[in-house]
Amino acid sequence: MSDVPIEQPLDYPLPAPAALEPPAEWARLRQQCPVARVKLPSGDEAALVTRYEDVRSVLADPRFTRELNAPGAARIIDTESGGLFNSPVANTLAAEGHARWRRMVGKWFTARRMAALRPGIEATADRLVDGMLEHGQPADLVTHLAFPLPVWVICDMLGAPESDRDRFAHWSDVTLSLTEYSGTEIDAAQHEFTACLTDLVDTKREQPGDDLLSELLAVTDAEGRPMSDAGLVATAQALLVAGHETTASMIAKMVAMLLADRRHWERLAADRTLVRTAVEEILRFDPNGGFGLPRFLHEDAEISSGLLPSGTTVVCSMAAANRDDSAFESAGELDLGRSPNPHLAFGAGAHSCLGQPLARTELQVVLDVLLRRLPTLDLAVGADELRRVEGLVVGRLHELPVRW
Amino acid sequence: MRITVDEVKCCGAGQCVMVAPDVFDQRDEDGVVVLLDAEPPAVLRPAVHEAASVCPAAAIALDRRG
Ligand code: HEM
Ligand code: SF4
Numbered sequence: 018m019s020d021v022p023i024e025q026p027l028d029y030p031l032p033a034p035a036a037l038e039p040p041a042e043w044a045r046l047r048q049q050c051p052v053a054r055v056k057l058p059s060g061d062e063a064a065l066v067t068r069y070e071d072v073r074s075v076l077a078d079p080r081f082t083r084e085l086n087a088p089g090a091a092r093i094i095d096t097e098s099g100g101l102f103n104s105p106v107a108n109t110l111a112a113e114g115h116a117r118w119r120r121m122v123g124k125w126f127t128a129r130r131m132a133a134l135r136p137g138i139e140a141t142a143d144r145l146v147d148g149m150l151e152h153g154q155p156a157d158l159v160t161h162l163a164f165p166l167p168v169w170v171i172c173d174m175l176g177a178p179e180s181d182r183d184r185f186a187h188w189s190d191v192t193l194s195l196t197e198y199s200g201t202e203i204d205a206a207q208h209e210f211t212a213c214l215t216d217l218v219d220t221k222r223e224q225p226g227d228d229l230l231s232e233l234l235a236v237t238d239a240e241g242r243p244m245s246d247a248g249l250v251a252t253a254q255a256l257l258v259a260g261h262e263t264t265a266s267m268i269a270k271m272v273a274m275l276l277a278d279r280r281h282w283e284r285l286a287a288d289r290t291l292v293r294t295a296v297e298e299i300l301r302f303d304p305n306g307g308f309g310l311p312r313f314l315h316e317d318a319e320i321s322s323g324l325l326p327s328g329t330t331v332v333c334s335m336a337a338a339n340r341d342d343s344a345f346e347s348a349g350e351l352d353l354g355r356s357p358n359p360h361l362a363f364g365a366g367a368h369s370c371l372g373q374p375l376a377r378t379e380l381q382v383v384l385d386v387l388l389r390r391l392p393t394l395d396l397a398v399g400a401d402e403l404r405r406v407e408g409l410v411v412g413r414l415h416e417l418p419v420r421w
Numbered sequence: 422m423r424i425t426v427d428e429v430k431c432c433g434a435g436q437c438v439m440v441a442p443d444v445f446d447q448r449d450e451d452g453v454v455v456l457l458d459a460e461p462p463a464v465l466r467p468a469v470h471e472a473a474s475v476c477p478a479a480a481i482a483l484d485r486r487g
Contacts, residue, residue: 077479119432123452128438293439297475357471367432369477374435 176228305412306336
């Protein structure tokens, strides 16, 4: 593999040796080829950046735009809609004014609100663990806990009825697919999803509840303008799509990483005050971080590893950057007490993950509940038998068989 | 140590509040950072340094001379 000349574009996403092991190319690219030519699933070419300093500065620099539908920008996949990155959702939110939108929605994600949500999330996690215990061992932690919890949390926040949760889960799955579903399937799912959310917004207008959509219907921005209906639907869609699969797969990968070398699990079981730093370290260490973030340049831009010409599509690999030895001491080791931990799993700059406080809360709660309820938890298969789902923007495990 | 925060850059991620709740808070209406104590006592310095380093928007600046 390593005698492929660097001038040839690498196929992207990069192949990885095993579900919990990073692509072998990361280390080589960081050292020898910090701006690498890659070929995306569509066949178009992009420039991949893997060093911490480069990834952080590209993400924080507004010259690297999210306009992946601009003429000349590389397409990620070969469908007309272009999938997640230039979906109507992204465009509608851009039309609402990004900074304005963040401020209007941001009040639902403050540290104080997270503290208020925590007991409800904990009760749900406990209930899901009860279900897993009833099912008996071995059990798939993805089906019983990792997948349902984040849908429940977001549907609850949006005020969506319990009966819609399975359909919501399916839509977010299709929207995040890279190659698994066809373009027609993706378009059909997005269409149905939008129709269902439009109904939900109408319901909230007639019967407001104590939820994010009802609140957004009632408030205006600093200039007294309300959010448009399309903006509301896009917000609901964005939160579900952005917050479901990402968190679900991270929960499964977190448990898998901690159990693959059970000393990590035992260290946490002995000292649960480490849960906060452990979650950050797991986010940093994620070997299967998904596609990364694409950006498009309308002008030449200099980064520390060189000049990127106007018209370049840049793909930032946060997961590769998170293992850069020049940013983290012993970057290749999982250290559950690491602090500070300025990892890039949630991106950086003005677009960095809006839901990160919620994701952190969910991950901390799940870990706490599992350590309390199932201290004897263990993998029911060898770590090398775990398989990743190919073809998704988000790196995900097929299943996680556990016993206790 | 003197702290300044940039409200325009802040993206409301609340990391600073989680790490150093005695020094940082967030506005209820939009989640933007509120500086509670610009010159916190020495015991809080490690937490303040952590907050500044993990802030995704690089919105927290520390002046070590002050
Ligand atoms: C472990 C779980 C999660 C990970 C790894 C993650 C990762 C990310 C990343 C890397 C971005 C940056 C996208 C960009 O710069 O183009 C992002 C954006 C975003 N995330 Fe998350 N996320 C997670 C959970 C959540 C949750 C739970 C929610 C909400 C319920 C959420 C909502 C959002 C939204 C709305 C954006 C767009 C922000 C903007 O454009 O300003 N995420 N996420
Ligand atoms: S951590 Fe940074 S971005 Fe987040 S609330 Fe604090 S100052 Fe704002």
